[in-house]
Amino acid sequence: MMLRFVRKTHFAAVSIIVISGEDLIDYRTRIEKFLQNNGLDMDARIAKFVVAMNDCDANIVACAGLDGNIVKCVCVDQTYRGSELSLVIGTELVKQAFQDGHDDLFLYTKEKNKQRFNGWGFSPLVVTKGGVTFMEYNKRKLENYLQSLRSKRTSGKCIGSIVMNANPFTKGHRYLVERAAAECDCVHVFMVKEDVSFFRYKDRFKLVKDGLQDLNNVILHPGSDYIVSHATFPQYFIKDKHQVNRQASAVDALMFRQYIAPALGISVRYVGSEPIDETTSMYNCVLKEYLELSTGSAPPVELREMKRLECCGSVISASRVRALMKSESIRPIEALVPKNTFVFIEKYLMTSQKQKEFL
Numbered sequence: 001m002m003l004r005f006v007r008k009t010h011f012a013a014v015s016i017i018v019i020s021g022e023d024l025i026d027y028r029t030r031i032e033k034f035l036q037n038n039g040l041d042m043d044a045r046i047a048k049f050v051v052a053m054n055d056c057d058a059n060i061v062a063c064a065g066l067d068g069n070i071v072k073c074v075c076v077d078q079t080y081r082g083s084e085l086s087l088v089i090g091t092e093l094v095k096q097a098f099q100d101g102h103d104d105l106f107l108y109t110k111e112k113n114k115q116r117f118n119g120w121g122f123s124p125l126v127v128t129k130g131g132v133t134f135m136e137y138n139k140r141k142l143e144n145y146l147q148s149l150r151s152k153r154t155s156g157k158c159i160g161s162i163v164m165n166a167n168p169f170t171k172g173h174r175y176l177v178e179r180a181a182a183e184c185d186c187v188h189v190f191m192v193k194e195d196v197s198f199f200r201y202k203d204r205f206k207l208v209k210d211g212l213q214d215l216n217n218v219i220l221h222p223g224s225d226y227i228v229s230h231a232t233f234p235q236y237f238i239k240d241k242h243q244v245n246r247q248a249s250a251v252d253a254l255m256f257r258q259y260i261a262p263a264l265g266i267s268v269r270y271v272g273s274e275p276i277d278e279t280t281s282m283y284n285c286v287l288k289e290y291l292e293l294s295t296g297s298a299p300p301v302e303l304r305e306m307k308r309l310e311c312c313g314s315v316i317s318a319s320r321v322r323a324l325m326k327s328e329s330i331r332p333i334e335a336l337v338p339k340n341t342f343v344f345i346e347k348y349l350m351t352s353q354k355q356k357e358f359l
Contacts, residue, residue, distance in 0.1 A: 156185025193223020253290035
């Protein structure tokens, strides 16, 4: 798809190209080189790019990408910075996203660059101590979401919460919710929505819903864009890769404390302890820092870290279940997951085996 934009200065004309599908394969190397020349990395998850090319030499002079409804890899060549080219690229990217069926857009950027995206129509939601700003195109959507949460607000001295991916839902997840439900008047359980896990979101949600239906003081919430997924957090502008997960965790915690917790009157958030995985252990530490210790306009949220449930000498985890699935060891899984999850996995493995036999 080719658009035309003539820059009103002494520079040559620039063509705007929208690239996706198989065409992106041909252009990906050129875009990656352009980003690297400007000190940025390529994000492999991007499915569509808006690219500006100089008509004189066909060199890329600007680009912006879409990973679903997340804007990534925005870059304008130094020669064109301060021009209207950035606004043209942004306008076309928003148009493409809406045509793809996304009713709202989000982006992460360095705090020093947020003014540029204000011009695109984005507004900041939270800013981390590391200088990462999380921005949204349509803030009315956030208010609508918070209003839907307020309709489920309950009274009580202690209102708890848990955020889970449940990939898949295990007895460890169930144990954590049971503990929270025993200590709180009400527990709000939030699902991570993005389909970037082994199990699809709709399947994960159903397994959790079925697995918690007997707990009367537990409310399960569908996934939303405001329960931030680490899988969609961009890395292209963060040079210290150890900071990527930390900054993603900080955005998650700030969104929860500043918007979600006040809407529901949540005072406590529960997590399982993490004796094995360093990334998850770091995540718990960052949550505690931003939910409890950091100052802010929203009230603090207590973080309660519960010791993980064990089975056969080691903690129960979704990754352990997935490893057993990969090796097609069905019987050991039964001790790790609720009955409804086991039935689902058993059917999944049987279907996979039949497909292998057919092939």
